[in-house]
Amino acid sequence: MHANNGPTIVFDNFPPVPSYVRVMEFSVTDRSVNFEHLCKICSSSCHLQSYLRLHKVLFNFHRRCERCDNGVINLRRDSSTCDGQVWRCSNKKCNFKQSIRAHSFFSGSHVSLHLIVKVVYFWAHQYPQHIVIHETGISEKTIIDFYNFCREVC
Numbered sequence: 333m334h335a336n337n338g339p340t341i342v343f344d345n346f347p348p349v350p351s352y353v354r355v356m357e358f359s360v361t362d363r364s365v366n367f368e369h370l371c372k373i374c375s376s377s378c379h380l381q382s383y384l385r386l387h388k389v390l391f392n393f394h395r396r397c398e399r400c401d402n403g404v405i406n407l408r409r410d411s412s413t414c415d416g417q418v419w420r421c422s423n424k425k426c427n428f429k430q431s432i433r434a435h436s437f438f439s440g441s442h443v444s445l446h447l448i449v450k451v452v453y454f455w456a457h458q459y460p461q462h463i464v465i466h467e468t469g470i471s472e473k474t475i476i477d478f479y480n481f482c483r484e485v486c
């Protein structure tokens with residue numbers, strides 16, 4: 333009767349606004365965040381990921397696994413991904429695995445999280461592009477793409 337499309341997953345912690353808006357919010361409106369503070373947050377990828385989850389920029393997918401209906405989705409170390417962690421089912425027979433970037437502002441990008449967060453911060457505080465290139469080592473083309481994207485979404 334039912335096609336096997338899998339269950340519809342509803343995230344109760346899904347924010348009402350897109351995650352890029354949240355990045356802008358804590359970059360611009362949180363006056364306690366200056367560049368030194370941001371660098372401290374970015375100094376550990378675990379710390380940064382927790383911070384981004386707290387601000388609903390990355391999402392918490394911890395839940396019972398709908399695929400096997402047996403395991404629990406937990407955050408696990410995974411050195412094969414650039415972020416070092418993935419969401420994975422605790423049931424060893426189930427191979428459910430999901431990027432920590434899923435459904436977020438960062439999905440689809442291969443640039444590291446801390447660099448993206450810094451570029452958004454630089455954009456929000458109107459740093460000239462040549463300074464951003466110097467501070468991040470990211471190519472001019474990528475910086476221009478990010479700046480254009482930030483302008484479009486704001």
Ligand SMILES: [Zn+2]
Binds near residue numbers: 397399401422427
């Ligand atoms: Zn599972």
